[in-house]
Amino acid sequence: MTHVICTVDMVLLTLHEGGLKVALLKRDREPFKGVAALPGGFIHIEEDTDVRAAALRVLTEKTGIDVPYLEQLATFSGPARDPRGWSVSIAHYALVSFDVIDRAAHPDVKLLSVDRPISLPFDHRLILETAVSRLRSKSQYSSLPCYLVGETFTLPQLQRVYEILMGELINKVSFRRKIAEMDMLEVIEGQFESAGAHRPAQLYRLKAHFKQQLQLLERGL
Amino acid sequence: MTHVICTVDMVLLTLHEGGLKVALLKRDREPFKGVAALPGGFIHIEEDTDVRAAALRVLTEKTGIDVPYLEQLATFSGPARDPRGWSVSIAHYALVSFDVIDRAAHPDVKLLSVDRPISLPFDHRLILETAVSRLRSKSQYSSLPCYLVGETFTLPQLQRVYEILMGELINKVSFRRKIAEMDMLEVIEGQFESAGAHRPAQLYRLKAHFKQQLQLLERGL
DNA sequence: TGAATAGTGTCTGTAAGACAATATTCC
DNA sequence: GGAATATTGTCTTACAGACACTATTCA
Numbered sequence: 001m002t003h004v005i006c007t008v009d010m011v012l013l014t015l016h017e018g019g020l021k022v023a024l025l026k027r028d029r030e031p032f033k034g035v036a037a038l039p040g041g042f043i044h045i046e047e048d049t050d051v052r053a054a055a056l057r058v059l060t061e062k063t064g065i066d067v068p069y070l071e072q073l074a075t076f077s078g079p080a081r082d083p084r085g086w087s088v089s090i091a092h093y094a095l096v097s098f099d100v101i102d103r104a105a106h107p108d109v110k111l112l113s114v115d116r117p118i119s120l121p122f123d124h125r126l127i128l129e130t131a132v133s134r135l136r137s138k139s140q141y142s143s144l145p146c147y148l149v150g151e152t153f154t155l156p157q158l159q160r161v162y163e164i165l166m167g168e169l170i171n172k173v174s175f176r177r178k179i180a181e182m183d184m185l186e187v188i189e190g191q192f193e194s195a196g197a198h199r200p201a202q203l204y205r206l207k208a209h210f211k212q213q214l215q216l217l218e219r220g221l
Numbered sequence: 222m223t224h225v226i227c228t229v230d231m232v233l234l235t236l237h238e239g240g241l242k243v244a245l246l247k248r249d250r251e252p253f254k255g256v257a258a259l260p261g262g263f264i265h266i267e268e269d270t271d272v273r274a275a276a277l278r279v280l281t282e283k284t285g286i287d288v289p290y291l292e293q294l295a296t297f298s299g300p301a302r303d304p305r306g307w308s309v310s311i312a313h314y315a316l317v318s319f320d321v322i323d324r325a326a327h328p329d330v331k332l333l334s335v336d337r338p339i340s341l342p343f344d345h346r347l348i349l350e351t352a353v354s355r356l357r358s359k360s361q362y363s364s365l366p367c368y369l370v371g372e373t374f375t376l377p378q379l380q381r382v383y384e385i386l387m388g389e390l391i392n393k394v395s396f397r398r399k400i401a402e403m404d405m406l407e408v409i410e411g412q413f414e415s416a417g418a419h420r421p422a423q424l425y426r427l428k429a430h431f432k433q434q435l436q437l438l439e440r441g442l
Numbered sequence: 443t444g445a446a447t448a449g450t451g452t453c454t455g456t457a458a459g460a461c462a463a464t465a466t467t468c469c
Numbered sequence: 470g471g472a473a474t475a476t477t478g479t480c481t482t483a484c485a486g487a488c489a490c491t492a493t494t495c496a
Contacts, residue, residue, distance in 0.1 A: 086266035174485055200447095219440050422475055
């Protein structure tokens with residue numbers, strides 16, 4: 001009897017050099033051995049408590065990266081997406097600041113701009129596009145982009161992150177009103193970031209409550 | 222070697238008697254034989270082109286119901302959710318008008334209010350709640366509720382559907398502005414629905430283009 | 443002091459909701 | 470005509486974006 005091949009794949013996204021990048025990992029086995037692909041692997045039923053745990057385990061084992069935010073994306077399936085047979089992949093996406101990837105310094109991990117139309121094995125191009133689309137959509141009305149900046153950040157930095165994700169400039173006053181409305185940031189008293197010949201910007205961090213929990217807006221932006 | 226059990230489950234939702242109902246099907250085999258549960262089944266790799274096709278096939282085979290709208294919900298997984306072993310279920314949800322279920326008249330299909338805290342086998346209670354939550358959320362800013370009414374309907378009827386899903390009364394003028402903005406309905410010339418001693422309401426239907434395609438609003442409501 | 447960006451105050455236009463007037467039916 | 474609901478017009482209020490002013494740093 002033949003059965004369904006069951007895997008997890010991970011779309012690890014970060015911001016670098018002003019654009020959204022995806023972490024690709026050179027595959028260490030067939031099929032597509034040596035080709036850069038989304039990190040993925042089989043579920044281990046002896047150790048994984050669910051597919052989320054499997055996705056986290058695969059990412060940590062293969063890249064050494066721990067992520068602050070991960071959510072299930074969608075399940076991709078069919079007889080042709082994997083040459084080994086009829087398969088499902090439960091895809092997840094995770095957000096991380098660039099320095100976490102940088103510190104891991106894994107030799108087989110490469111960052112690639114998500115806009116470059118590079119070809120990927122399996123249906124990883126479709127999975128990637130679905131993840132980017134989901135991220136951009138959720139950025140319109142949630143605190144999701146906060147997981148792409150580091151532990152501490154300034155409001156102008158955060159605004160630029162939102163602008164990159166949404167692909168348009170945001171009104172500064174409106175942006176700050178919305179951030180205040182979300183009530184998810186706290187001032188780091190007395191800490192500022194200087195970035196040139198001008199007034200330094202106040203440093204903020206996510207309130208502890210929102211490290212695992214998205215904050216949503218009634219109306220977007 | 223043990224492997225992952227791979228299934229699909231279907232949350233079929235409809236409106237009846239002023240409330241949101243889910244279609245449950247009495248199970249015809251173990252485990253939980255004879256118990257009402259979400260319709261579900263195994264993927265057939267010989268005939269299913271993907272999990273969506275499997276979900277549609279399972280629903281049609283087991284209940285004889287064809288649905289106008291179906292989308293993937295999420296994948297549920299773990300060692301304990303199914304007594305047969307470590308399993309994943311790729312859950313889908315579908316919307317249909319009551320008369321489609323009524324016409325199918327399947328003897329083992331029962332409608333149950335989604336708010337009643339009935340116990341369900343497997344993790345079907347969690348799947349159901351996830352589906353209802355997704356539907357209510359998407360109703361805020363999309364044409365999704367249109368799939369719960371029949372082929373033709375009046376604006377007051379559609380507004381009541383939105384109100385049931387969103388759990389609050391909607392301003393009539395705003396609602397009509399938003400419906401007009403979505404530009405997804407067409408007047409059925411000369412056709413009205415009389416419902417008592419008052420002015421009859423104009424009948425509308427979904428434009429053909431939107432029968433398969435959701436329409437989204439920039440700002441909700 | 444001037445350039446540059448951070449941060450805030452205020453005005454304006456748009457869009458949502460409140461209110462209400464008119465339309466149409468059955469009794 | 471009266472009751473009931475459909476449909477549409479208009480006023481008010483709330484909020485998003487525009488504009489601009491002040492704050493603070495470095496050269």
